Amino acid sequence: MKNGFSRGKIDNTLFTKHLKDDYILVQLYVDDIIFGAISDKLCKEFSTLMQSELEMSMMGELKLFLGLQIKQEKDKIYIHQTKYIKDMLKKYNMHKSNDMSTPMYPNTVLDKNDESSLVDPTxxxxxxxxxxxxxxxxxxxxxxxxxxxxxxxxxxxSHLSVVKRIFRYLIGTTNLGLLYEKGSDFRLKGFCDADYAGDKVERKSTSGGCHFLGNCLVSWSSKRQSTISLSTAEAEYVAASSCCTQLLWIKHQLEDYNFHESSIPLLCDNTSVINIAKNLVQHSRTKHIEIKHHFIRNLVEKGHIDISHVHTEDQLADILTKPLLERRFADLRRRINMQSAY
Structure with a gap:
C-alpha cells in the first residue's frame, strides 16, 4: 500500500496499480504471488521491490500453480491438469484401462441400497x-x-463402478483443459438449468450454472437443491436464483479490475421461470417457493439482471445437471471452450 497499490474491495488479496497507460495486477495466495502487467518494466520494478523487502525467489512465467498447469501463448491461455490426471490414474491403477467417451451412462441411476456388495470407504x-x-x-x-x-x-x-468409468473417461481426455482466448468481448453472462427430481434417493433437483466473460468460462457449479421442488418451473427458478448470486459476486469482483457491468444477461430455457421472475404477482406456481429465492425479481426490476430465453439445444449448463449422450456431451464440451492443451 505504501508503494501506491490499491487493495481490492471484494478480494482483499488483490492489489492493483495504475501509472498513466500502464497497469499491474498482483494476486496473493498465502506465500505465493502471481502478478502481471501491460509492460515488462512494471513487472521488473515490482520484482525488485518485493525482493528488497522479503526473501523470495522469482519463478518466471507462470506455468504451474496449485496443481494447475498454465500454458501461455501469444493470444490465448490454456489451464489444464494433465500431469495431475496421469499421476492420479497411476495411483489408482487405472492407467491401463480402456477409455470411455463420456464420464457417465445417460440412464445411470445410483441408490443408497441397491443390494450390491460394500467396498472400502477409505x-x-x-x-x-x-x-x-x-x-x-x-x-x-x-x-x-x-x-x-x-x-x-x-x-x-455399483457406486465404485461409476467412479471407475469417470477415470476411464479421463484416460482418453487427459490433455483437455480450459481455453481462454484473447478478444474484445468481455461481457458477463450466465446460463442456468435444473434437472427436475434428478436425485432418485431424495427426489431433489440438481441446479447447474455456468458463467462466462465473453466466450471464456470463468465459473461453474453443479449442486443438489436443499429443498424438494414441486414442479419443473420451481426447480428451474431455484437454479436461476443460485446463478444470480454468483453473477452478482463476479460483477462486484470485476469492479476491482475497473470493469462495470450494468444489465447482466441470464439465459434460461424455461419460459415459466422468466414469467415468474418478471411478474411480481404471486400465483399457484410460486406459493411453494421459499422467499429467499424471490430476490431475483428485485434484480430484474432494477435492471441488474436481464433474464431471457435460450433454446434447450443452446443451454450450456445442461452439461452440469445430467448425464448426456455422447454427441450432445461432446458438443457442449466444445462450446464451453474445453480443448486439448497440446
Missing part, C-alpha cells in the same frame, strides 16, 4: 477427493463427480 473417498480437485479445471466431469460424492458413507460396488 479408498472410495480418496478417489472422490482426487476427482473433486480435478473439477477446478474440468467442468465436464463436475456433475458425475458430485453425484458419486453423495455416497461416501457406505459406498457399494
Amino acid at each position: 479408498s472410495y473417498r480418496g478417489m472422490i477427493g482426487s476427482l473433486m480437485y480435478l473439477t477446478s479445471s474440468r467442468p465436464d466431469i463436475m456433475f458425475s463427480v458430485c453425484l458419486c460424492a453423495r455416497f461416501q458413507v457406505n459406498p457399494q460396488q
Whole structure:
C-alpha cells in the first residue's frame, strides 16, 4: 500500500496499480504471488521491490500453480491438469484401462441400497477427493463427480463402478483443459438449468450454472437443491436464483479490475421461470417457493439482471445437471471452450 497499490474491495488479496497507460495486477495466495502487467518494466520494478523487502525467489512465467498447469501463448491461455490426471490414474491403477467417451451412462441411476456388495470407504473417498480437485479445471466431469460424492458413507460396488468409468473417461481426455482466448468481448453472462427430481434417493433437483466473460468460462457449479421442488418451473427458478448470486459476486469482483457491468444477461430455457421472475404477482406456481429465492425479481426490476430465453439445444449448463449422450456431451464440451492443451 505504501508503494501506491490499491487493495481490492471484494478480494482483499488483490492489489492493483495504475501509472498513466500502464497497469499491474498482483494476486496473493498465502506465500505465493502471481502478478502481471501491460509492460515488462512494471513487472521488473515490482520484482525488485518485493525482493528488497522479503526473501523470495522469482519463478518466471507462470506455468504451474496449485496443481494447475498454465500454458501461455501469444493470444490465448490454456489451464489444464494433465500431469495431475496421469499421476492420479497411476495411483489408482487405472492407467491401463480402456477409455470411455463420456464420464457417465445417460440412464445411470445410483441408490443408497441397491443390494450390491460394500467396498472400502477409505479408498472410495480418496478417489472422490482426487476427482473433486480435478473439477477446478474440468467442468465436464463436475456433475458425475458430485453425484458419486453423495455416497461416501457406505459406498457399494455399483457406486465404485461409476467412479471407475469417470477415470476411464479421463484416460482418453487427459490433455483437455480450459481455453481462454484473447478478444474484445468481455461481457458477463450466465446460463442456468435444473434437472427436475434428478436425485432418485431424495427426489431433489440438481441446479447447474455456468458463467462466462465473453466466450471464456470463468465459473461453474453443479449442486443438489436443499429443498424438494414441486414442479419443473420451481426447480428451474431455484437454479436461476443460485446463478444470480454468483453473477452478482463476479460483477462486484470485476469492479476491482475497473470493469462495470450494468444489465447482466441470464439465459434460461424455461419460459415459466422468466414469467415468474418478471411478474411480481404471486400465483399457484410460486406459493411453494421459499422467499429467499424471490430476490431475483428485485434484480430484474432494477435492471441488474436481464433474464431471457435460450433454446434447450443452446443451454450450456445442461452439461452440469445430467448425464448426456455422447454427441450432445461432446458438443457442449466444445462450446464451453474445453480443448486439448497440446
